[in-house]
Amino acid sequence: MSQELKNGLWAKITRNMSLANISIIATILVAVLATLDRGGYMLVNTLVEGGMIALMSMGLALTLGVLNIPMFAHGEFFMIGTLVGYYVFTPLSSYMTSHPESYLVFWGPIITILAAAVAGAIAGVIVELFIFRQLRKRSRENWVMNSFLLTVGLSVVLINGHQLFFGADFKGIVGYYHGSPLTILGVYISRDRCFASIVAVLVVALFWYFITHTRIGRAIRSVSQDETGALMVGIPINAILMLTMALSCALAAVAGAGLLFMYPSYPTVGLMPLYMAWFVVILAGLGNVMGAVMCSFMVALLRVLTITYIGSGWDLVFPSILIILILIFKPSGIFGTEVRGVLDK
Amino acid sequence: MNNTTRANNPFDKFLDLTCLTPFGLLTILILAVLPFVPPFNHEYLIRWLISAALMACLAIAFDFTAGLINIVNFGYCAIMGLGAYTSAIMVSRLGCNIWLSMLIGGLLAAMAGVVIGVITLRLRGIFAACLAWFFGLALMGTTIKLVWLTRGPMGLEAKRLMDTQSNVPYYYVILLMMVAIYAICRWVTRTKMGVAFKAIGQNMEAARTSGINPVLYRLANFVLSCTIAGVVGGFYAHYYGILTPDMMKTAKTVEVLAVAYIGGRGSLWGGAAIAFPLTFAMELLRSSLSNLPGINLVIYGILLVTVMIYYPGGFAEFFDSHIRKTKGKVMGYILNGASGGNNTI
Amino acid sequence: MLLEVKNLNAGYGYLQILRDVTLNVDTGEYVCLVGPNGAGKSTTLKTIAGLLRPQSGEIVFQGESIGGLPGNKVMKKGISLVSEAMNLFVNMTVKENLAMGAYTIHDKKKKKDRLDFVFDLFPRLAERSDQLAGTMSGGERKMLAIGRGLMANPSLLLVDEPSFGLAPLLTESVFESLDVLVKKGLTILLVEQNVTKTLAVTDRGYVLENGRIELSDKSSELANNPHVRKVFLGV
DSSP: OHHHHHHHHHHHHHHHSOHHHHHHHHHHHHHHHHHHHHOHHHHHHHHHHHHHHHHHHHHHHHIIIIIOOOOTTHHHHHHHHHHHHHHHHHHHHHHHHHOTTSTHHHHHHHHHHHHHHHHHHHHHHHHIIIIIHHHHHHOOTTHHHHHHHHHHHHHHHHHHHHHHHHOSSOBOOSOSSOSOOEEETTEEEOHHHHHHHHHHHHHHHHHHHHHHHSHHHHHHHHHHHOHHHHHHTTOOHHHHHHHHHHHHHHHHHHHHHHTTTTSOBOTTTTHHHHHHHHHHHHHHOTTOHHHHHHHHHHHHHHHHHIIIIIOTTOTTHHHHHHHHHHHHHOTTOSSOOOSSOOBOO | OOOSSOOOSHHHHHHHHHTOOHHHHHHHHHHHHGGGSTTTTSHHHHHHHHHHHHHHHHHHHHHHHHTTSOOOOTTHHHHHHHHHHHHHHHHHHHOOOHHHHHHHHHHHHHHHHHHHHHHTTTBOHHHHHHHHHHHHHHHHHHHHHOHHHHOGGGOEEOOOSSSOSOSHHHHHHHHHHHHHHHHHHHHHHHSHHHHHHHHHHHOHHHHHHTTOOHHHHHHHHHHHHHHHHHHHHHHHHHHHOEEOGGGGSHHHHHHHHHHHHHHOTTOSHHHHHHHHHHHHHHHHHHHHTTTSTTHHHHHHHHHHHHHHHHOTTHHHHHIIIIIIHHHHHHHHHHHHGGGOOSOOO | OOEEEEEEEEEETTEEEEEEEEEEEOTTOEEEEEOSTTSSHHHHHHHHHTSSOOSEEEEEETTEEOTTOOHHHHHHHTEEEEOTTOOOOTTSBHHHHHHHHTTTOOOHHHHHHHHHHHHHHOHHHHHTTTSBGGGSOHHHHHHHHHHHHHTTOOSEEEEEOTTTTOOHHHHHHHHHHHHHHHHTTOEEEEEESOHHHHHHHOSEEEEEETTEEEEEEEHHHHHHOHHHIIIIIOO
16 A cells, blocks of 8 residues: 555656656755755856866766767866966966966966966867767777777876976966955855856856857757757868867866866876766766766766765765666666767667 | 697797787796896896886786776776785784785675776766776775774785795796786687677767677776786785885876876776886986986876877787788798788788 | 759668769659668668768769768758658757757748747647657657757758558658648659659659669659569569
């Protein structure tokens, strides 16, 4: 009897709300509960991390959805962002200490982020032109697997290239903004974290506007849904692919530079962001960019919860298990995938 | 396969049994006598040889899955680590016989293979690779955290296989293992199962409609390849004598992957053949250019990328098209004189 | 002569499909390309439209050689392809799909005019203008595909198997729309398997078999041709 009741209740819930909505509500609930339990910094940490993971996973979702490349080297563009951030900000910051009245005190970090974005974009263009376009020209068969392997090789080259040219030591900065932390709702939030959150929010908003309301944004969406169809309506495919790659890598680089005060630059700094981005992208459904933004906060929350309640070091295990479960039971992800052919059938 | 000339003399029977070509047998014999030939009679070079043979074993078994049924087991080194740790723990905690422990390590790895095989059943290639990847990450994370069992990052000591300071006996063990692994894998490909693997690797749907049950064969393939990883892991444990969770990291799988692909995917022997010169080259680079750390891996990565784009058949294809043909021509000339003749060897 | 195809050879990789295909379409004509399954009809259209690179031969459109140009450039010259697979943007609405059809048009007024034209021709699409393309029925999707192809005001419309998978009533409706377009002055090259219907409505026809043009004549003559009748009509 209670089985029927359970089925009835569950059926009523699932009928009225999709899995996506349920998970969003669940996340918010859990976040609120955790904040009440341990304090406001739970929410703050989730939001800050979630914001940056959002940037990473948006880029990855773009590469997956539009270029159909499972980008294993995405973390390395985060790493490029941290590298550029370090080498741009360090001289700026020493100038700032000797000229504390300079306008750079405010604009310096912003310039750094922009520089990282440009560097990421250039890196993306180079990779697309010299690696993926070459593969595309030569063989279209087995594209997904082949391009994946290429990105694996690329990752190896970039990580060890960093070590070769810039050394394996940690290159960090003290902080972007100095000054007392801000107090919001009784929680102390450092200025750097505020900065990072604002950057994340701005970039996500700008990107959303770009992809939904501009001509080129629509072209990108078309290419991701049907490449032949896009060709047939006159969209220059190669140019769009290159633009998308540049965007994706720029997003990762911005995430890297934005978090430089938390994660210093070193060769393998991109690995954790890579894992996180992949978790998010699979959770959300491959290629779903805006869904990835939502799921970033879920994964960030999961991480924060794991570290707080179970202990650091397990923060790789639980998301992995969650993703394995998702892959088994709902491979198209919570928000559904726009990328064709997830299942073998 | 030429069935019109049945192997009747013991030499050909031997070749058939070990699935080797005359060329292959020659290479094995050369490898076998190498430790007695200067400059290879130095202990550190024999260490390199062992390292290369280990890589060769892994490459063969990895290619068995990646090359034949087109699934990249991206958690491969984690499974090897599982076998290694299991074997070490069985010996040190339960006082088991070393050889038996190695087999038990293989058994546990096989079970992991079953788990991965089952949960990736419904998924397309890239998702299976992802799932194997996350599985490996979860394994590695668990190994790090279960300090009471594995001593975590501090490292686990394993009893050495034999009571000798010399590396030479270990070399022969691993060499024998390598030949056995190749023979087993190659033998399987010659059976009905092997044909099924090829069919599944090329086109799941077509295979299914031809009456092949992909489930069974996929599982069988996974189990065999993982078992081998586990047993080789056991050897690794009892040769190097110390284990750290680091051996399970993704970068290690990437190395195996690089060797297998540069050697020529699907060939089985390509990775093994290329493992020796590559390992030596890498070690030489590492020791001579010690002021340029990581350059060997950069070269690995560049090689992988270049091979994948421009020469996807790898070394095996190069060998087949250039050397075999030339050999055929040369032999034809020798045996038939200037007239050339129509007999092909 | 609007479109001239001379000795076109094309295929996929090592597989050659088209062998020395030669055909012409003049402005205002309604020409069909018929043939058995696998003859290479779709390949012909795809090659003309720039989705496939020709191995050899010439494609001349409005005096310009367009062989080898990529699909988006060919489209800009004034050729629109309505493919058999339709290639619609499944997660976009009808209106968005049509808007994408006008991607190369920058004039807002022109865009609106074309949209009105298409909605006029296919009132069904106007009714469902906010519906996702992926949720529409086969017939509606065909209409959308043709509509999208028309948005850029092409000089030549290539239509690949418009009746494929459609019920007879819908097939009638699609052919009617094509008739209306021809009357308004559009040039159409039609590929079809429904030979009877096709030969009845078109001016001229080509018969493609095994990648070669075997027959070329007025449609009315082809309908009475004994070879055609035997191969396609089983008479």
